[in-house]
Amino acid sequence: MSNSFKESIQDGDFTITWELVPGRGAREKNQEEIFEHAEEASGSDMIDGISLTDNPSGNPAISAEYLGMKLKEMGLEPLVHFTAKDKNRNEMESFLYSLEREGVENLLLMTGDYPNQGYEGQSKPVFDLDSTHMLELVKDLNDGLQYKDAFGRSQELKETNFFPGAVVSPFKSEEEEILTQYYKLEKKVEAEANYIITQLGYDARKFHELKQYVDDQGLDVPLIGNLYVLSYGASRAMNRGDIPGCVVTDDLVEVLSEEKEADDNGKQARLMRAAKMYAFMKGMGYDGVHIGGHGLSFDDVEFVIEKGEELTPDWEDFIPEFDFPMEDGFYYYEKDPETGLNSSRRADLARKPRKGLVNMAFRLAHNQLFEPDGLFFTPMRLFLRTIDDTFLEEPFQAFERIIKTITNDCQECGDCALTELAYVCPMSQCPKEQRNGPCGGSRNGMCEVYPDEQCIYVRTYNRLKEFEDQEQLKERVPPNYWELRHTSSWLNYWLGRDHASEKAGIEPPGEGN
Ligand code: SF4
Known part of the structure; x- marks a missing residue:
């Protein structure tokens, strides 16, 4: 036809x-x-x-x-x-x-x-x-x-x-x-x-x-x-x-x-x-x-x-x-x-936002805990293997919920995209849950839906630009794995079940790992 x-x-x-x-x-x-x-x-x-x-x-x-x-x-x-x-x-x-x-x-x-x-x-x-x-x-x-x-x-x-x-x-x-x-x-x-x-x-x-x-x-x-x-x-x-x-x-x-x-x-x-x-x-x-x-x-x-x-x-x-x-x-x-x-x-992009303390703290914690070559990655993984599917899983999840509710009003989607978006959650902070960049509706840097709040991609870009990493936003973030809803995203990450662990090459525990 x-x-x-x-x-x-x-x-x-x-x-x-x-x-x-x-x-x-x-x-x-x-x-x-x-x-x-x-x-x-x-x-x-x-x-x-x-x-x-x-x-x-x-x-x-x-x-x-x-x-x-x-x-x-x-x-x-x-x-x-x-x-x-x-x-x-x-x-x-x-x-x-x-x-x-x-x-x-x-x-x-x-x-x-x-x-x-x-x-x-x-x-x-x-x-x-x-x-x-x-x-x-x-x-x-x-x-x-x-x-x-x-x-x-x-x-x-x-x-x-x-x-x-x-x-x-x-x-x-x-x-x-x-x-x-x-x-x-x-x-x-x-x-x-x-x-x-x-x-x-x-x-x-x-x-x-x-x-x-x-x-x-x-x-x-x-x-x-x-x-x-x-x-x-x-x-x-x-x-x-x-x-x-x-x-x-x-x-x-x-x-x-x-x-x-x-x-x-x-x-x-x-x-x-x-x-x-x-x-x-x-x-x-x-x-x-x-x-x-x-x-x-x-x-x-x-x-x-x-x-x-x-x-x-x-x-x-x-x-x-x-x-x-x-x-x-x-x-x-x-x-x-x-x-x-x-x-x-090209216009001058040299204006660099000042490094924020929260952003630096997140980065430091991320690098040592979540990166496979970080100091605490392996001990954390060993610890989480031992508590997975035990009575300790629930208190651990509650602990994660408290931290992420304070920092990001966590929705417990269980498949966290925080590290890809400079610790700004697309699921709780963006009304359209955009994981790969802004929708077309932002206006003067503010959100289409909540005009009193900055678009999350303005915040994300600036946080990444502090470290000249803004082009990280060109990386693909997959759709949310809804099957992980209301589970611990930290367990899912360290034990190789979510999209972020897949990206980092973290396998589920098994023979030899
Ligand atoms: S303007 Fe930004 S924060 Fe608001 S809905 Fe669109 S992408 Fe999300």
């Missing part, structure tokens, strides 16, 4: 998607419009894929998977957003098998916004896997997933045909946020994301920064720029931070506020802005655009594409119109005053 989106990307064509946003209810106007717009788009060869949002902004909606299957039936090419907020790993597999059977191949894998509204209150957040794990799951399915059945026999599934991609946000103001976004991007590319779509923003220099970073790091992945046709109402919501991860500065809101005084309420101006964005993204070397916007008609989308093509040869002329930096915002490269974009010179 052909796949216009995949073919366009693989052929190196400039790939265009149109994002349609499902709403709540089965037969409401919004849902009918999705089918109408999709039909219109199918009559044109301009759109390579119809992108379908998954429970937008954390609210319930008709499922993107269902819509994807229906559009495929109609002969259209869907790009299904597939997020971790409402599905655990088993539910993901269930959906993926259904999508595979219906020939829906294109997936945009994301962490997702924190759940918001729901029936009789806010729904329970899931976040069992993060976006990196989801890419790995899909890759394993594409390779023919191997697993052990209930009787311990090896099984292998038939290979699937998914074409997964992921997202990244360069629109962050703090060094810690940017660097950890980019480290996570590298993990996503490693996990075989076939394309990367940016978050929503209007700073040309940031779009350029991402492109330059990808090229400098030799990341072989097509980049698709997010092109949202911005209305005044949406700009104000994004400026307030109501839509996680979307960045609209005060200056841009001001521009839109003037534009809306026109007879058409600023419609022509916003379509022209979108066409100019199309032009500079194509001019900069992006591989496509992801068009979205509230209340857009197909004619509007067509206008943006046609006008954008016409303007592309002059793309550099439009850069000054997209100069919307965040206040004191960090850029990975220094500015090139001539172009208004970035020079090839």
